[in-house]
Amino acid sequence: MADESGFAEPSSERIDHLKKIIGRAYDSVEWSSLDLVPAEDSVADVFKWRGDQATVPYFRVSHRGRRYTSPEMGLGEFSIHFLFWILEQYADQADLTLLLDEPDAFLPPRGVRSLLASLQDFCLRNKWTLVLSTHSEEMIDAAIEHEAFVLLRVDDRGVTEIVDTATAPEVAAEVLPGLPMDRVLFVEDEVAAIVLSAAIRAVDARLLSQVEIVWGNGQGYMRELLKRLPRRPAPRIRFGFVFDGDQRAVPLDTGAGWPVAYLPTDREPDDVLRSVKSELLEHAASFGTTPKQMSVFFDTIEGENSHDWVIKVGDRYERRRVLPTLAAIWADGHGEECRALVEELS
Structure with missing residues (x-):
């Protein structure tokens, strides 16, 4: 099906982002969109993206002389390809809000900051608003540094409190571990x-x-x-x-x-x-x-x-x-x- 649908190579800039985040110097990266229709309508609707036809991505990469595809990828690697494939579906649309729930969950620590930088770059270029949740120290630290971190917590009464570092910089000490004494x-x-x-x-x-x-x-x-x-x-x-x-x-x-x-x-x-x-x-x-x-x-x-x-x-x-x-x-x-x-x- 992928051969019939055809493969396309992402832009060189997108490939650079993938390499930095995943930590692999790919020899080649190819993406394909398969016209697969899930049996349940509620599932099919999720995969329609911007059109009427459900579309499922299929990835093929080459690394150090070995070629492999989506089912052989680790979850972290696959999730990053999937995320940026989704973003490409909306790349020509401005003024969107991108909501991401722990996009760094399956990544090694060194890829987290690169992921944040790539997402910021994409959203700034397309005039999008980016909101993401995370437990990553790397990502929280970067957000605090730029006064973009918001802490959500539930108090004793069950009320959700919202605290941001722009008005309460001390919140950083509550959510991040102390630095080693040196x-x-x-x-x-x-x-x-x-x-x-x-x-x-x-x-x-x-x-x-x-x-x-x-x-x-x-x-x-x-x-x-x-x-x-x-x-x-x-x-x-x-x-x-x-x-x-x-x-x-x-x-x-x-x-x-x-x-x-x-x-x-x-x-x-x-x-x-x-x-x-x-x-x-x-x-x-x-x-x-x-x-x-x-x-x-x-x-x-x-x-x-x-x-x-x-x-x-x-x-x-x-x-x-x-x-x-x-x-x-x-x-x-x-x-x-x-x-x-x-x-x-x-």
């Missing part, structure tokens, strides 16, 4: 560690699993480590030194050459936290008080320097909760500075 970052003190952690979380919460943040009592120990900590080529664990912003103008002895960065702004971290005190009033209820009572307390410590101000706010409203809240408020309002720091650390 770097240690030294900072001056606890407040610096809190600010650095908030800045990283604001950009990509998963990156925190890569990092161990170590803090001490001021920048003196960091300067000694920076001079003396040896560095070998291609270290498995990398070290970095993140000084407070007010240390930018102070000369450094970089010793073994470990990288140095600075927290955002040219101020010390205590000043950074204090700068968003008015916005903390909106969170007063979570600290067991009211905005008015919190505002009155702030008035009583107005004359304190920033270091003592942070200590007293921490003592009053539970340090391990209120200081990260202040840092998160600041980071949320200073996305560009946070991204610049994370890029520098990367």
Whole structure:
């Protein structure tokens, strides 16, 4: 039947997509459309595509001198040929919505990103909208990177919640495993560690699993480590030194050459936290008080320097909760500075 119907070779571009996704350097690829009519009308309707006649695809490929056809293909290989054969049936039609349910289900991991890129390319060229469901870490990671990921989940009441990374980037940390820890970052003190952690979380919460943040009592120990900590080529664990912003103008002895960065702004971290005190009033209820009572307390410590101000706010409203809240408020309002720091650390 295939010989009677005839074989056609897909475009060279389509063959390139197949090769990348499936991972096989085909010698040849041929597709045929067979006029087969399933016995059940409901099944036949599914295979009518854009016409009145049910049509079933049949594939023939050659790889490393061996020719084989659809029934001999693995499910992953066959599903990709089938998917792109279907797309070809509608290639001349614009403004369609393509809905795909786990198209990567039978593919090896390395083919997943190529599949997504090929689908995006096809849909962009044809002005289609692409929506797909997936459990693939590769595909989710790529979607998160481009703020195109949407998480659907059912809450305790049975209501479906919709969360997208464009408005809630932290959702990435919920659905993807943490990255392996491969770097240690030294900072001056606890407040610096809190600010650095908030800045990283604001950009990509998963990156925190890569990092161990170590803090001490001021920048003196960091300067000694920076001079003396040896560095070998291609270290498995990398070290970095993140000084407070007010240390930018102070000369450094970089010793073994470990990288140095600075927290955002040219101020010390205590000043950074204090700068968003008015916005903390909106969170007063979570600290067991009211905005008015919190505002009155702030008035009583107005004359304190920033270091003592942070200590007293921490003592009053539970340090391990209120200081990260202040840092998160600041980071949320200073996305560009946070991204610049994370890029520098990367």
